[in-house]
Amino acid sequence: MGYFEDRKKMSWEGWFYAIQRIDLLIIAISGTGIYVALETLKYINDNSLVDSGLIKYAGVFLLFAIIVNFLSQFSVKKANELDIEWCELNLDYKKPSTEEQKKINKADNLSECYTTCTNWLNLISLILMFIGLGLIMFYFLINF
Numbered sequence: 695m696g697y698f699e700d701r702k703k704m705s706w707e708g709w710f711y712a713i714q715r716i717d718l719l720i721i722a723i724s725g726t727g728i729y730v731a732l733e734t735l736k737y738i739n740d741n742s743l744v745d746s747g748l749i750k751y752a753g754v755f756l757l758f759a760i761i762v763n764f765l766s767q768f769s770v771k772k773a774n775e776l777d778i779e780w781c782e783l784n785l786d787y788k789k790p791s792t793e794e795q796k797k798i799n800k801a802d803n804l805s806e807c808y809t810t811c812t813n814w815l816n817l818i819s820l821i822l823m824f825i826g827l828g829l830i831m832f833y834f835l836i837n838f
Contacts, residue, residue, distance in 0.1 A: 702781035705774050717816070720763050724823050727756040727830060734833070748833040755826035759819050766815035773808035776801050 731753035738746045780801040787794040 698781045698784045702778055702785075705777040705781065708774055717763050717767060717819075720819055720823050721760055724756040724759040724763075724826065727823070727826050728753050728760075730830060731756065731826075734830075745837065748829050752826045752829035752833065755822050755829065759822035759826060762815050762819040762822060766812050766819060769808045769812040769815060773805050773812055776805035776808060780805060 731749050734749045735746055735753075737743075738749070780798060783790075783794070783798045783801060787798065790798060
């Protein structure tokens with residue numbers, strides 16, 4: 695196989711792997727954290743405790759971690775679709791004209807843009823998850 699076929703295959707595998715990667719852990723951990731936060735709020739309410747602010751904030755941070763993670767899934771999918779398009783254009787146009795080169799460059803630039811966006815969204819999602827978990831742990835450390 696040639697360079698573009700290999701790269702297209704790698705992009706496809708990257709797109710597929712993106713569905714299964716660390717994002718699953720962020721979703722699972724954040725979802726579990728939200729459950730713990732809601733159960734803790736129920737306990738606080740049932741036992742007439744008043745200090746629930748940290749738990750509420752933790753739940754919000756964890757919820758936003760999940761939302762941002764879903765946005766990153768969209769952007770990584772789009773980045774890989776554009777990279778596949780870039781590869782196909784390079785395969786179709788062995789010696790591209792100026793107009794064809796513009797299409798190639800546009801696909802490449804958009805793919806890079808979505809990749810950068812994905813990297814930032816993944817980082818933000820991870821940070822939100824850690825903040826949420828940290829707030830839950832801090833609450834338990836100071837109250838129990």
